[in-house]
Amino acid sequence: MEEVETIHRGAEIIRNGGVVAFPTETVYGLGADAFDPIAVARIFEIKNRPSFDPLIVHIADLDEMSRLATVIPLSAEKLIKRFWPGPLTIVFLKKEEVPDIVTAGLPTVAIRMPRHPIALQLIKKADRPIAAPSANPFGYVSPTTAEHVREQLGNRVDLILNGGPCEVGLESTILSFSGEKPRLLRPGGLPIEEIESVIGGVETSPVEEAKPSSPGRLPRHYAPRTPIVINEWKQNLGAYQNKKIGLLAFREVNVSFPFHHVEVLSPRGDFREAAANLFAAIRRLDVLNLDLILAEPVPEVGLGRAIMDRLRRASKR
Numbered sequence: 001m002e003e004v005e006t007i008h009r010g011a012e013i014i015r016n017g018g019v020v021a022f023p024t025e026t027v028y029g030l031g032a033d034a035f036d037p038i039a040v041a042r043i044f045e046i047k048n049r050p051s052f053d054p055l056i057v058h059i060a061d062l063d064e065m066s067r068l069a070t071v072i073p074l075s076a077e078k079l080i081k082r083f084w085p086g087p088l089t090i091v092f093l094k095k096e097e098v099p100d101i102v103t104a105g106l107p108t109v110a111i112r113m114p115r116h117p118i119a120l121q122l123i124k125k126a127d128r129p130i131a132a133p134s135a136n137p138f139g140y141v142s143p144t145t146a147e148h149v150r151e152q153l154g155n156r157v158d159l160i161l162n163g164g165p166c167e168v169g170l171e172s173t174i175l176s177f178s179g180e181k182p183r184l185l186r187p188g189g190l191p192i193e194e195i196e197s198v199i200g201g202v203e204t205s206p207v208e209e210a211k212p213s214s215p216g217r218l219p220r221h222y223a224p225r226t227p228i229v230i231n232e233w234k235q236n237l238g239a240y241q242n243k244k245i246g247l248l249a250f251r252e253v254n255v256s257f258p259f260h261h262v263e264v265l266s267p268r269g270d271f272r273e274a275a276a277n278l279f280a281a282i283r284r285l286d287v288l289n290l291d292l293i294l295a296e297p298v299p300e301v302g303l304g305r306a307i308m309d310r311l312r313r314a315s316k317r
């Protein structure tokens, strides 16, 4: 864990228009002052991120909502009470003064209160909301350790705060209140079942639109270099003889096939453990120069829905 002085130095950098990578409970973020358009522009530059992809604004205190959102519907308020700080991002109609570069010109703003103590201290000390995407080059797997950030963006950011491996390991669930019914924009670290237990039914069908309102939903996203195939591999191993294959297994397996490398996400088949290990496991496989990564599908309930969502996007070519 970082020393308090380092976190305060990070806050000072943010206040001066710099960019700081920091841990959250979901994945590492790349943060700048949400009300400083030039600082935010640097995030897009560093990530090589298209400007049509809006950022999540991170807060540490509910008071900050009044500078960001116009209306807070009652059911959103219930979710905030129950799940913040935590892996839930909520999309609201935005206040005029939120810079366009943060919201990609949309009339809405995505807000979340992370629960990692370093993130909370950083935001509090900076004394302003921090706009932050995941701290990876655009389209690549999100970082779940400070080393992941250092490997890919190390020399391009002003400071990397190290908070150890992320507890959740998947990005936040994104829920929009900009339409008539609450709508799921991205499955993530908070299972939809838990949200529905508080506010009832949520729209989960994807919206048809020219410009995706959540590019985390672009078909190919969170992708490693190595092709990934999602497969009930037990049945089809013959097709992979003579190839350098890695296996991304959900639970403990007993295989006779000569896999080059096997990653087991959770030996006992626990979703939380699997989610926390997913991105690091994909990275470990991705540096082995494999011909292919075979990924075992997981049941699509609870966190399994977000895990399968990320696997599908990672497998798109």
Ligand code: TXA
Pocket (backbone or CB within 6 Å): 024, 026, 027, 028, 029, 030, 053, 054, 055, 056, 089, 091, 103, 106, 108, 109, 110, 112, 114, 132, 133, 134, 135, 170, 171, 172, 173, 174, 185, 213, 214, 215, 216, 217
């Ligand atoms: O867990 C997380 O959410 C992490 C940590 C750092 O907080 N952040 C993260 O940010 O995953 P990013 O930028 O990688 O993904 C944010 C997603 C993008 O797909 C973006 O399109 C969507 O949130 N988003 C941001 N603002 C939005 C808005 N106003 N309306 C709809 N979607 C929005």
Ligand code: MG
Pocket (backbone or CB within 6 Å): 133, 134, 142, 216
């Ligand atoms: Mg991202």
